[in-house]
Amino acid sequence: NLLDAPETDPFEVARTAAQQIADITGVARHDIALTLGSGWGKAADLIGETTHTIPAQQIEGFSAPALAGHVGTLRSVLLPSGKRALIIGARTHYYEGHGVRRVVHSVRTAAATGATTMILTNGAGGIRETWTPGTPVLISDHINLTADSPLEGATFIDLTDLYSTCLRDLARSIVPTLDEGVYCQFRGPHYETPAEVQMAKAIGGHIVGMSTALEAIAARQAGMEILGLSLITNLAAGIQKTPLSHGEVIEAGQHAEPVISALLARIVAA
Ligand SMILES: Nc1nc2[nH]c(I)nc2c(=O)[nH]1
Numbered sequence: 001n002l003l004d005a006p007e008t009d010p011f012e013v014a015r016t017a018a019q020q021i022a023d024i025t026g027v028a029r030h031d032i033a034l035t036l037g038s039g040w041g042k043a044a045d046l047i048g049e050t051t052h053t054i055p056a057q058q059i060e061g062f063s064a065p066a067l068a069g070h071v072g073t074l075r076s077v078l079l080p081s082g083k084r085a086l087i088i089g090a091r092t093h094y095y096e097g098h099g100v101r102r103v104v105h106s107v108r109t110a111a112a113t114g115a116t117t118m119i120l121t122n123g124a125g126g127i128r129e130t131w132t133p134g135t136p137v138l139i140s141d142h143i144n145l146t147a148d149s150p151l152e153g154a155t156f157i158d159l160t161d162l163y164s165t166c167l168r169d170l171a172r173s174i175v176p177t178l179d180e181g182v183y184c185q186f187r188g189p190h191y192e193t194p195a196e197v198q199m200a201k202a203i204g205g206h207i208v209g210m211s212t213a214l215e216a217i218a219a220r221q222a223g224m225e226i227l228g229l230s231l232i233t234n235l236a237a238g239i240q241k242t243p244l245s246h247g248e249v250i251e252a253g254q255h256a257e258p259v260i261s262a263l264l265a266r267i268v269a270a
Pocket of ligand 1: 188
């Protein structure tokens, strides 16, 4: 993959990818982009009319998906407002070991298509006991525990209000019961030990996951306004008394799907 070569300019690859998307879809500019994580896949069908579905590996810099439950496609969706949404169903996770450039390529590509709003969704573990599996929560801030960054060189970027207060207020105006929390991105692919979950809690985290933080930093670098949403599919290790199972996680996501997809559709329509 082009992005693996150090001398490659990742923004050049994103511009190429964006041009390919424009050529294939005939859509010169997309206004909003959404990355749909575990449990959020149905939202694409509810937010508007999909006019084009592109296998992600056809686009420069994207690779085939590594995880069951994730589809490797890019979709152009016509919203009722006439605006265009780019739906990224081809997330690369940091734990795949392809490097941080590949993790954030989809965000950089979305920005290059013209999108100014980035909605990042994921499936995650909850530290708050009140969040039963299937609960969607707004991300208010993040703690990046990957010890990595998508930024290269002396690019000092401010991350204040990274998860737009304005967009969170909008989401809450639609669903007042929406809670929020601080998202901790771990490297994975292992889930946290109970001690690590207690550490995350002690440092101010409420949600544990393996995505999103690095993507949000890249979205801020691209000047996008960001909304983050986690679907709590399990209580984090040690918070619940039984061991975690990937099957349980997928099942909780599928169960919550219609509810959270409708929520996302209403936020996008607003
Ligand atoms: N790190 C981490 N990632 C997750 N993704 C999902 I779905 N559940 C979890 C979890 O409990 N921990």
